[in-house]
Amino acid sequence: MRSSLAGCLMVAAMLAQPAYAGLFDDDEARRQVKDLSIQTNERVEVLSKAQIELANQIQMLREENAALRGEIETLTYELDATKKRQQDFYVDLDGRLRKFEGTSDGGDAGAVPGAPGEEEIPPAPRAGTPAGGERTRAQSGGGDPIAESREYEAALNHFRANKVKEAANAFEAFGKKYPDSTLAPSARYWLGNAYYTLHNCRKAIEVHKQVATKWPKHAKAPDSLLGVATCQQELGDTKSARATLESLVARYPSSAAAGTARQSLKK
Secondary structure (H helix, E strand, C coil): CHHHHHHHHHHHHHHHHHHHHHHHHHHHHHHHHHHHHHHHHHHHHHHHHHHHHHHHHHHHHHHHHHHHHHHHHHHHHHHHHHHHHHHHHHHHHHHHHHHHHHHCCCCCCCCCCCCCCCCCCCCCCCCCCCHHHCCCHHHHCCCCHHHHHHHHHHHHHHHHCCCHHHHHHHHHHHHHHCCCCCCHHHHHHHHHHHHHHCCCHHHHHHHHHHHHHHCCCCCCHHHHHHHHHHHHHHCCCHHHHHHHHHHHHHHCCCCHHHHHHHHHHHC
């Protein structure tokens, strides 16, 4: 009986080992699952915080972008308004000078008249009456002053309407077609302004210098020198710009352009 009892105990012990091992394996698995779950939750929480932060940054960038877009639109509007005011000033000045040229047979060609006036087509030049000491096409026996005035007005209207490229082409064509016209200096002057507006300062300097050199007694000669100095300044050639301004003051001391030049020289 003892040996039978011992045998039964041995068999029971052998059968109990797998059950204990199975119980141990289940606890370990549960612990690992729990650890994995904790790690997963931590990672999810970190990712959630990162997503929220990224969303906040995107929203901030959108708001900054909207603000910058508004500032750009405002600056664009102000720039267009400034260009329009500048063009209106040029057109008004051109009208005054052309009235002066049409009613004066002599005097200081560099002076700018003070009486305001609207831009209008100048009267046809009288034979034997050159404006600013220039030789007219009427004197040389050719040309149509009315047609010249119309083409000049058409080019000027392009500039007035902010069609600067079309204006430049029109003034360039006018200069080639009517090189001896009394409007030729004004056409070259406006061509220089058109190139300046198109950010082609080197071409603007070339054209403005032609006005000051070829028609030194014309009313637009001092303004062209001022245009040369402005372009030289924009190109970073301050030495040449100062020399041009000093030359302008010396040659045309009573002109409005000389007054502007003096103010620039003080800076």
